[in-house]
Amino acid sequence: MQDVPIADALARAGLGGANAERGFAALCGAGLTRPGKTRIAENKIAAAQSALRAAFVRACHKPACREKAQRDGRAVVETAAEHCDGCGGEDNRAAVEEMLAAMQRANRTKLLVVGGAPNSRDELKSLCGQGCELRFLTKDDRPGRRTSDSHVAWADVVAIWGSTQIDHKMTQAIRGPHVITCAQRGVAALAQSVARHVNRER
Numbered sequence: 001m002q003d004v005p006i007a008d009a010l011a012r013a014g015l016g017g018a019n020a021e022r023g024f025a026a027l028c029g030a031g032l033t034r035p036g037k038t039r040i041a042e043n044k045i046a047a048a049q050s051a052l053r054a055a056f057v058r059a060c061h062k063p064a065c066r067e068k069a070q071r072d073g074r075a076v077v078e079t080a081a082e083h084c085d086g087c088g089g090e091d092n093r094a095a096v097e098e099m100l101a102a103m104q105r106a107n108r109t110k111l112l113v114v115g116g117a118p119n120s121r122d123e124l125k126s127l128c129g130q131g132c133e134l135r136f137l138t139k140d141d142r143p144g145r146r147t148s149d150s151h152v153a154w155a156d157v158v159a160i161w162g163s164t165q166i167d168h169k170m171t172q173a174i175r176g177p178h179v180i181t182c183a184q185r186g187v188a189a190l191a192q193s194v195a196r197h198v199n200r201e202r
C-alpha cells in the first residue's frame with residue numbers, strides 16, 4: 001500500500017503551514033488518522049479531502065472572499081488564492097469556459113484526461129458540463145494497452161494531468177501530436193494548457 005505524508009495531503013487542500021494542525025485534528029476527528037501518525041494511505045486521500053472540505057471553507061485575503069466565507073458556516077481557514085473557495089473556483093470556471101470556447105473554434109470536441117486528482121476530475125467534469133465530450137483514464141481503471149490506445153485514438157486532445165497520480169509506464173504508452181502534459185494539479189492550469197494547445201494547432 002502506497003502512502004503519502006499527511007502534511008502533503010493537507011497542503012494540497014490548502015491547509016499547509018499554520019493551518020496544518022487544524023487540518024490534522026479534523027482528519028483525526030473523521031477517524032482517518034490518529035495523533036502521532038505522519039503518513040496516510042493513498043486510498044484514504046479522497047476521504048481525507050472530503051473530510052477537509054466538510055470541515056473548512058478556505059478563503060484568500062480578498063475582503064469579498066473573507067466575507068463570503070464568514071457566512072458559510074464551516075470553519076474559515078486563510079489560504080492562498082489558488083485554494084480559495086471564493087475566487088479559486090471562479091478562476092477554474094473562467095479557464096474552463098475559455099478552454100471550451102477554444103476547442104469549439106478549433107473544432108475539437110473530444111478531450112481525454114489521463115490522471116489527475118479525484119477532486120479535480122470531479123470539478124472539471126461539472127464545469128465542462130455538455131461543453132465537450134470528456135473521458136478520463138486513471139490508474140484505477142487499470143487500462144490495458146489496447147483500451148488506452150483506443151481512448152487516445154478517440155480523443156482530439158489528450159491531456160496527461162499531474163504526473164504523480166499516474167503510472168509512468170501508462171503515460172509512456174500515450175503518445176501522439178495531440179498529447180500534452182500538464183504538471184500542475186489545478187483545474188485552471190489544465191484548462192489553460194488545453195486551450196493553448198488547440199489555439200496553437202489552428
Ligand SMILES: [Zn+2]
Pocket residue numbers: 059060061062065081084085086087088
Ligand atoms: Zn479568494
